[in-house]
Amino acid sequence: MAKQLIKGNDALLRGAILAGMRAFYGYPITPASEIAEAAAKLVPASGGTFVQAESETAAINMVFGAAVAGELSMTASSGPGLSLMQEGLSYLAGAELPCVIADVMRGGPGLGNIGPEQGDYNQMVKGGGHGNYRLIVYAPAFAQEMCDLTVKAFAAAAKYRNPAIVLTDGFTGQMMEPVEFPAAAVAPPVFDWAVRGDAATRPNLVTSIYMAHEELEAHNRKLMAKYAVAAADLPEHRGYLLDDAEVCLVGYGIVARVLRSVVDAARREGIRAGLFRPLTLWPYPAQALAEVAGRVRRFLVVELSDGQMVHDVRLAINARRPVGFYGRQGGMVPSPAEVLAVLRDPGKEHQSYAACV
Amino acid sequence: MQPAYSCPATFYKRFTRKDGNQETTHYCPGCGHGHVHKYVAEALADFGVADRAILISPVGCSVFAYYYIDAGNVQVAHGRSPAVATGLKRAHPDAVVIGYQGDGDLAAIGGNEIIQAANRGENYTVFFINNAIYGMTGGQLAPTTLMDMKTSTTPAGRSAGNEGFPIKVCELLGALTAPYYLERVAIGTPAHNRKTRAAVRKALQNQIDNKGFSLVEVLSPCPTGWKMKPVDAAKWAVETMPKVFPLGVIRDGHDLDLGHPRRRRQVALGELPKVLGTQVPDVCALAECGTPIAEARFKISGLGGQGVLLLGQILAQAGMLAQRQVTWMPSYGPEMRGGTASCNVIVAPEEIGSPLITEPTVLVAMNGPSVERFGKDVVAGGTLLYNASMVPERPSLPGIRIVGVAANEIADSLGDPRVQNMVMLGAVLACDATVSKDAVWAALPQVVKSKPELIALNKRAIDAGIAAVK
Ligand SMILES: Cc1ncc(C[n+]2csc(CCOP(=O)(O)OP(=O)(O)O)c2C)c(N)n1
Ligand code: SF4
Numbered sequence: 001m002a003k004q005l006i007k008g009n010d011a012l013l014r015g016a017i018l019a020g021m022r023a024f025y026g027y028p029i030t031p032a033s034e035i036a037e038a039a040a041k042l043v044p045a046s047g048g049t050f051v052q053a054e055s056e057t058a059a060i061n062m063v064f065g066a067a068v069a070g071e072l073s074m075t076a077s078s079g080p081g082l083s084l085m086q087e088g089l090s091y092l093a094g095a096e097l098p099c100v101i102a103d104v105m106r107g108g109p110g111l112g113n114i115g116p117e118q119g120d121y122n123q124m125v126k127g128g129g130h131g132n133y134r135l136i137v138y139a140p141a142f143a144q145e146m147c148d149l150t151v152k153a154f155a156a157a158a159k160y161r162n163p164a165i166v167l168t169d170g171f172t173g174q175m176m177e178p179v180e181f182p183a184a185a186v187a188p189p190v191f192d193w194a195v196r197g198d199a200a201t202r203p204n205l206v207t208s209i210y211m212a213h214e215e216l217e218a219h220n221r222k223l224m225a226k227y228a229v230a231a232a233d234l235p236e237h238r239g240y241l242l243d244d245a246e247v248c249l250v251g252y253g254i255v256a257r258v259l260r261s262v263v264d265a266a267r268r269e270g271i272r273a274g275l276f277r278p279l280t281l282w283p284y285p286a287q288a289l290a291e292v293a294g295r296v297r298r299f300l301v302v303e304l305s306d307g308q309m310v311h312d313v314r315l316a317i318n319a320r321r322p323v324g325f326y327g328r329q330g331g332m333v334p335s336p337a338e339v340l341a342v343l344r345d346p347g348k349e350h351q352s353y354a355a356c357v
Numbered sequence: 358m359q360p361a362y363s364c365p366a367t368f369y370k371r372f373t374r375k376d377g378n379q380e381t382t383h384y385c386p387g388c389g390h391g392h393v394h395k396y397v398a399e400a401l402a403d404f405g406v407a408d409r410a411i412l413i414s415p416v417g418c419s420v421f422a423y424y425y426i427d428a429g430n431v432q433v434a435h436g437r438s439p440a441v442a443t444g445l446k447r448a449h450p451d452a453v454v455i456g457y458q459g460d461g462d463l464a465a466i467g468g469n470e471i472i473q474a475a476n477r478g479e480n481y482t483v484f485f486i487n488n489a490i491y492g493m494t495g496g497q498l499a500p501t502t503l504m505d506m507k508t509s510t511t512p513a514g515r516s517a518g519n520e521g522f523p524i525k526v527c528e529l530l531g532a533l534t535a536p537y538y539l540e541r542v543a544i545g546t547p548a549h550n551r552k553t554r555a556a557v558r559k560a561l562q563n564q565i566d567n568k569g570f571s572l573v574e575v576l577s578p579c580p581t582g583w584k585m586k587p588v589d590a591a592k593w594a595v596e597t598m599p600k601v602f603p604l605g606v607i608r609d610g611h612d613l614d615l616g617h618p619r620r621r622r623q624v625a626l627g628e629l630p631k632v633l634g635t636q637v638p639d640v641c642a643l644a645e646c647g648t649p650i651a652e653a654r655f656k657i658s659g660l661g662g663q664g665v666l667l668l669g670q671i672l673a674q675a676g677m678l679a680q681r682q683v684t685w686m687p688s689y690g691p692e693m694r695g696g697t698a699s700c701n702v703i704v705a706p707e708e709i710g711s712p713l714i715t716e717p718t719v720l721v722a723m724n725g726p727s728v729e730r731f732g733k734d735v736v737a738g739g740t741l742l743y744n745a746s747m748v749p750e751r752p753s754l755p756g757i758r759i760v761g762v763a764a765n766e767i768a769d770s771l772g773d774p775r776v777q778n779m780v781m782l783g784a785v786l787a788c789d790a791t792v793s794k795d796a797v798w799a800a801l802p803q804v805v806k807s808k809p810e811l812i813a814l815n816k817r818a819i820d821a822g823i824a825a826v827k
Contacts, residue, residue, distance in 0.1 A: 002639040005674050005685065005804075014633045022621075023448060045632050047624035049447040053440065054473040061437035061470070065444020068431045069452075073444065091434050175712050176670065176685035178677045181635035185626050195429035195445075197452020199408040205374065205423050207414075207432035212376050254712075261710030335715045 003178035008146040011179045012102060012166060013038045015147030016074055018181060019154035020188040021100070022048030023073035025062035027055055027081060030114045031170035032104040035076035056081035060088030060101070067097035068206045070194025072154055076102035079120050080111065083128070089163055090129030093223070094208030096193075098157035100150065102166045104173050105304075107331045115331015116169040116254060121308035124165050125281045132220050134227045136164040136234060137281040139252040143177035149279065151182065158189055160230050167281060169304070171254040171333070227283075235285035238277045239292070241267065245274030247343065248296040250289070250313050252278050254333065255302050261336040266343055273343060281309070286316035293317035300324045300349065302339055304332075307350065324349035365399035367407040367427045375424045383421055387587025388492075389544035389577025389594065390419050393484055396557040397455065398426050403558075406565060410453045411445055413438045417459035418492040418579075428455075436467025439474030442481045450618035453564055454481040461491045464500040464524050471530070475570050478535030478615040482560045483572040485526060488579035489598065496582040500524040503601055508582075523601050527574050531607040535615060537569035539607040543576035545595035552604075567617040568610070576602055641799040646680045650706055653791035654714045656731055657781075658688075658699035659723025659744070664778030667804065668721065669700035671782060674804050675796035676704035684712035697726060704791050719789050721781050723764070728752050742784045744777065760788055762825045768818060776818035783822020794823075 006014075013035055016024075024043045026036035036052065043050040049066075053059035059075045066073035077085065082103050092099060105120045107113040122128070125137050136156045138149040146168065153164035195204050210216035241263055242248065249259040256277040266273035276292055278285050293299075298321050301310045307325045314323050326342045326349055328334050342348040364370065372379045384390050401407040410428035414420055416435035423430035429452075433441045438456040446454045463471050463485050471483070490508055491497040497510040501523050505514040515523075527539045538560060542553040553575055560571035576598040578590035585593060630636040655672055657665045666687060673685040681704045688699040701714040718739045722728040724747040735741055737756040745751075746765030753759075762784045764777040786794050797819065801812050 002637050003677060004635075004637045005670070005677050005683070014635050017633055018629065018635065023444065025444065042633060044622060045624070046629055047622045049619070049621060051443065051447065051477075054469055057437070058440040058443075058470050058473065061434065061440035062444040062447075064433065064437070065431075065441035065446075066448050067444070068441065069445045069448035071444075071448045087434055088437070095432075171686065171712070174687055176673060177712075178683060181630070181633075183630070183636065185629040187626055195411050195431055197409045197411050197429055197445075197449045197454070202408050202410075202427070202429050205430040205432070207423065207430075209420065209432055257709070258711040258713070260708070264710065333713060335713070336711055337715065 003180045005176050006179050007176050008143040009034045009173040010038055011143045011147040012150045015150040017046045018185045019151040020072045020186045021074050022188055023066040023071045024050045025053050025059045025075050027053050027059045029078045029081045031106055032076045032078045035102055056084035060085040063099045064088055064092055067099045068195050070191045070196055072188055074100040078104050078106045079108045086129040090131050091208050092163045093133035095206050096161040098161050100153045100157055100164050105169045113331050116171050116304060118304040121305060124167050134282055136162055137167050139167050139281050140172055141253050141256045143175060144179050147179055156234055160226055169254050231283035234280055235283045236279040237285035237288050240275040242274035242292055244272055246272040246297045248274050248276050248292050248299050250276045250299055251302045258336055259302055262339045265336055265340050284312045289316040293320050298322045303327045326350055366402040368398040369425055369427050372424045385581045387578055387580040387590055392544050392550060393575055394425050396554045400558045400561045406453045412455045413441055415458045415462040417462045419457055422457050436462050437470055439470040443474055443479050446479055446481050450620060456483040458485055460487045460499040460501040464526050475530045475536045476533045478569045480564055480567055480569050480617045482564045485572055485574045486577045487574050488577045490579055490582035492579050492582045527607040536608055538563050538571035538609055541574040541602055541604050543595045543604055545591040549595050569615055569617055641678055643679050643796050645793050650791055652705040654717045655702040655719045656714050656717035657721040658727035658731055661696055661698045663723045665698050665723060666700050668778040668782050669702045671800050671804050672702045672792055674800035675792045678799050679796045682709050684709050686712040740788050760826055767821050771818055779815045779818035780822040783819035784826050787823040787826035
């Protein structure tokens with residue numbers, strides 16, 4: 001079958017349905033609304049349900065209800081909406097329910113603007129809700145990955161009974177690129193822990209309450225053990241020209257695309273640059289990055305934020321190499337030339353993140 | 358006469374989910390929750406729907422309703438029960454979904470969720486326990502706390518000036534069109550309890566009969582929160598509370614067809630790729646496939662309505678059909694301002710890095726501002742194609758090839774001013790070899806999925822654009 005030219009957002013939604021998603025509950029917000037608009041058409045046509053919720057709080061709880069019912073369900077939003085969903089995410093993780101949330105990041109804090117930013121990294125990767133939990137986070141950079149990583153997000157969510165995030169940006173969503181979809185749709189799974197309103201699942205209870213302290217600790221330990229397995233199983237990254245690199249650029253999403261161009265331009269000038277692009281932000285591909293640290297002299301992390309991923313890079317390499325940072329915010333995207341100038345002259349790196357390390 | 362505490366079949370005989378004493382409930386003596394639990398359990402058994410039942414335990418004293426009722430159970434966040442019910446019921450229209458909420462849960466933190474679920478006419482059943490106080494957290498003000506009533510957060514009594522007035526939930530929901538059944542009852546005397554039991558049964562039967570949203574508000578004693586003896590609390594619930602919250606039916610049925618149950622389309626798995634349009638056949642094998650090219654970066658800019666996005670899309674589609682790497686990116690950030698539209702198309706032999714274009718190899722400027730804005734960015738040796746109909750003076754920019762095409766006049770002469778973008782596309786084909794005319798011909802019907810005569814017109818416009826450059 002041939003590839004088709006399609007927008008990232010459309011690829012994401014189609015990928016989700018092919019992965020077995022049959023319930024979409026959304027609340028409009030730029031730049032994520034298009035996913036809900038596509039869902040309103042395609043999910044019912046695919047035999048599922050679409051409802052526009054009254055708020056992101058309600059949307060995530062409708063997703064919770066669908067997940068309890070044993071469905072693969074999803075929602076899509078952007079920073080302000082994700083802030084409202086943090087409560088639900090904590091409950092979903094606590095009750096061990098699979099689902100997928102697409103976060104099409106925009107500028108913040110507050111209402112910020114609708115430009116592309118990556119300021120939700122901490123909120124999604126470190127967890128913005130209460131308690132001890134993790135979210136599985138995928139970071140696509142191509143329209144093809146908007147489909148493929150969404151499919152993976154559903155598989156990981158189902159496997160680990162945990163919410164998974166597709167963390168993306170307006171660029172990756174708006175961009176059209178050739179995409180080859182999976183030929184066959186995955187049959188929606190049947191979960192034995194679900195509550196479906198039938199005799200088989202009548203004895204089931206889905207809850208995040210463990211009143212006895214020992215029990216909650218045991219439950220949390222079970223979650224941690226699960227996360228440890230996921231941390232060994234799920235990390236993915238892509239490397240570009242890392243074998244002989246002296247400086248390793250690190251970025252995800254749209255930034256990784258810019259950095260690839262930077263690497264090519266740098267090499268034309270004789271700077272041996274390479275690119276490390278995490279596809280999973282949690283679990284972070286720390287081991288692979290640590291291996292790179294054995295070879296390169298320094299790192300330069302570029303983000304559309306104040307340097308939220310820098311910490312994970314430093315942790316991954318155990319601060320064995322200098323880690324520089326260059327970030328733009330507010331919807332500004334650095335040009336390859338701009339990053340190249342930073343690469344040539346490390347003095348231009350932003351050091352602001354150092355204050356919070 | 359029925360024994361006072363006969364145990365319904367769907368009430369667990371032993372509360373094995375509970376810590377400590379598994380023989381008794383966790384409720385205080387004289388609490389109204391136990392009665393309502395019993396009526397719910399009894400109705401599920403009597404109606405033979407226990408296997409289909411899903412009980413949603415809220416946050417509040419009834420957070421552990423799942424200790425007691427032998428149904429599928431789920432415990433949810435404070436106030437979110439109606440949203441969770443929506444997700445559950447839409448997934449399983451045949452399930453008997455039961456929301457069970459206190460006044461803090463339903464009328465305060467979950468006020469929006471209940472209104473919206475009621476307004477959607479979700480076909481589920483809500484038991485709303487109004488005890489005028491926050492029981493679980495130790496007796497604080499609730500939205501339904503009576504005027505002058507002392508609670509731990511209204512030590513001098515509820516005042517209109519500080520806390521406003523008690524919320525009458527049934528009346529509030531009664532203002533909506535969709536709810537099917539709304540009734541307020543009370544727990545306290547055998548007669549009141551019997552009415553409560555009847556209302557519980559009716560609300561569940563409505564759901565089983567796919568009638569729609571039913572809510573029963575139960576004025577329910579909370580001796581602990583009210584700091585009263587159980588007998589006094591029972592009296593207060595049936596005598597004092599109804600003065601503010603009148604008992605009775607607020608809504609009993611309507612003839613609206615809300616499409617219950619909300620059944621889904623049946624779609625076979627194998628049909629999905631067709632429904633989603635995810636499988637497209639290989640339509641062409643172009644001669645240029647595999648021939649080497651250099652990376653080309655097209656920026657197409659103009660006024661909104663000049664068709665710049667479509668022009669770019671056809672270029673990208675053609676590039677893809679020729680098995681190149683392509684990206685198409687609409688205008689972004691500051692470029693979007695001022696009514697201008699632009700898009701960036703990259704056609705490359707290898708994986709494309711940044712889809713953003715700062716230095717186009719070809720700039721298609723459909724109007725004057727586009728020339729001014731992006732003209733200086735064109736790489737040395739690159740091409741500026743400008744719409745001479747909109748840009749009267751030939752731009753002077755050093756080091757690049759500059760070609761003017763009177764796209765508007767040409768389009769007009771073809772009988773349709775809208776094809777000016779196709780004329781410019783023709784000019785691109787004449788000036789830049791990245792994408793062949795064959796590829797564009799193959800791409801056209803895939804992008805412009807309109808009538809054949811329009812495609813023919815587009816082709817004429819493209820040919821005219823090519824001719825205008827030659
Ligand atoms: C988000 C959140 N805020 C606050 C609480 C604390 N809390 C637990 S129960 C409750 C009030 C419950 O009152 P109500 O709904 O009237 O039920 P009752 O206990 O009276 O049966 C509150 C505020 C919580 N669990 N979650
Ligand atoms: S505090 Fe009130 S509502 Fe809670 S169990 Fe005791 S009497 Fe019942």
